[in-house]
Amino acid sequence: MDPKLFYAQVVQSLLLTSPLLVLLGAAIIVLAADVLMPRGWRGALPWISGLGVAAALFVLNGMGMPAAPQHAFSGALVLDRLTFLADNVILGMALYLIAISPRWLRGRLVPHGEYYALLLFAAMAMMALGRSSELLALFLNFELLSITFYVLLGIEKRNARSTEAGFKYFIVGSTAAAFLLMGIVFVYGATHGQTRYEAILKALFDAKGAVQPDMFALGMGLLIVGFGFKITLAPFHMYAPDVYEGGPTPVVAALATGTKVAGFTALYHLVAMAAGFKAIPAGVWAAFYAVVMTSMIVGNVGAVVQPNVKRLLAYSSIAHSGYMMIPLVVVLAKPGLLGAAEDAIAYYMLAYTLMTLLAFGVISALAPEGEGPIASWAGLGRRAPLRAACMALAMISLIGIPPTVGFFGKLYLFGMAIEGGHIWLAVVGILASVVSVTYYLRVVITMYMAEPAEGAEKPGVMGDAQILAVGLAAACVFVFAIFPWLYHG
């Protein structure tokens, strides 16, 4: 190989991944600052982390949206339109969580340095997972993300629920990793030793047809199982309610939004690789179809009976994962719709992240009472009008009522289903959304129409950063609904 070309590629790879490197550097600085600074200066940690994320956002957008996919590190990572948008969503999420965390952490036994550093590591891992375009890189980034969350979920060491959440996620996450690895092995074997997506794509559509179709289908099926755990698709969702209920609220918000953004971006790249291959319609397609249907049904029906807002949001996130899978099912059989699917997923990941973050922001601003049963939210419309209004907005957007991002997101997704000729997906999706009205509105009704219990106090005031973050998220729920071009051009 030409040395000049090699070193130029190394430099270019580093430039393409510079937002991740900035986050890595920021996380290390936070860890170092935590042990080197006097104890009284801990208030600086969120500022350092926030500056790191802002720098990463600056670097990312300085590069601009790539016109064509750009590969880094010999094709291990890719930067294309979808990953660029996903990176922006993930970094925005990180800024939001850093803004709401200090007030939530107050009075809790949580090591601050590790908390912020791990949040940054998690954001970096999410970006890396979304950018993976090689099977081994995919596995490594998948594990990097899992490991940060094992620690983050259990970071409130003295809280038994938090420890339980971390441990459950650990057990389930390791199982998922095993499935993912097995899937990788089968895809690798079926394509005679290819791991890069581009090379696999080439092998799949090679006229000589050396690929073993049933082995490849088995590999893809196992990969879906692995991802199913990560993005809480229905038969693999069992851990979600407990983990969401017990985990630290800002961490759960990251788990519910950023992890899914990363997971769906990675899954989109996998599906785009295999779309249109002749073995797909038989086995893999049926698995995708079944998973989408069960996710929409189980998520929405399960949420109806949940007594706790965080558990309710866990089931709601299962349902929304089901909706978000629709474009992937459609393009598996119709690769011509790949561009439309990319748009629909890109928009819905923003919409879902905005409304879910808004809901979790309100919950963390009402902690610890708000993390309890829904009944404790009674009368919040009078006791904390701003927070109640924001929560109501989040619920309305999650139902999908215009003019919010939730409505337009669902419009694109169900539109995809009809365009692809899968009327039943759209029908079940819309019926499931109708069911979802009952439980989302139950929260709103409790806040505005139920009488508060005897001795219910006014919840503590919000911090400035919290008000700013929650208010901005609420505004964005409208802004990106009315001006979607602000997001994906």
Place this chain on the structure above:
Amino acid sequence: MEYLHPYIPILMIVVLAAAFAVVTIIASALIGPHRPGRVKALPYESGMVPFHEANIRLPIKFYVVALLFLLFDVETVLILTWAIAFRAPGAPMPGFQGYAFLVMLFFMIILVIGLLYEWRKGALKWT
């Protein structure tokens, strides 16, 4: 399913090995002599006479040290292989050694920061 053919001999070995183990255990239980005694029932400790329960409480510090040891041990494996390959003949291109050195330097810097971190956190203190 023809790509599974090469694995049939492996399957046969697995079945044979399992059958051998099971048959041996059952046969020795059936035809072997049974004369149990107090000394025979003692746990085997390489000839030592066991003097207390094996389940005792260990200080948690051992686990921290074991964990840190494992961490640095794995890193040593990486650095050793790198060091052997570093001077190996047939570098892929001019200037590759410098590049390899920079990459390892980056790794070492992160490693040292980790070491400093655990030192300052007090993970290396025994008392």
